[in-house]
Amino acid sequence: GESVGLHLPTLSVQEGDNSIINCAYSNSASDYFIWYKQESGKGTQFIIDIRSNMDKRQGQRVTVLLNKTVKHLSLQIAATQPGDSAVYFCAENKYSSASKIIFGSGTRLSIRP
Template sequence: GESVGLHLPTLSVQEGDNSIINCAYSNSASDYFIWYKQESGKGPQFIIDIRSNMDKRQGQRVTVLLNKTVKHLSLQIAATQPGDSAVYFCAENMYGGDDKIIFGKGTRLHILP
């Protein structure tokens, strides 16, 4: 079936460097994508989203890139900090469609001192 997946289960990044977390999606009808961050022992927390009519969106220290041609989504975190250590999930939904969001399996971001 169609699913949202991630290329790497674990990513280790030096503190201060930029992090790039990737995500592939297969549902061509999806037109809304979200990134969530989950710290240990807590529920997921919304980071940033993007609609399919955009290819880039920036937030505070984060940027989401969407490549619809290859069905690829990425989250870039600038100047990675220890507090960025978490599991990051991408998720997809049809904007304005039903209320279901499909989550990917997650990538763990590990910050090296």
């Protein structure tokens, strides 16, 4: 079946280090990918997106990498801060399914002081 999954359910990172959250997807027809951050009390927020015609996109302290060959997506957070503690979701859009977004199961990122 079609799925979007994360390799690691939890990730613990030292404050100041870089974090890398990985995601695998199985539908090669997906052409749009999104990372969301879910924090307790703050809801679910868009972080960064990438289209299938790109392999890298940078934001403020975040970079998303897309490898279509192996159907792999990653989110890199530079200089991880306590405020980065959250559950991170990757999601894919299938163009033929209009606005439907399929979410992965989430990775919890915890920051060690």
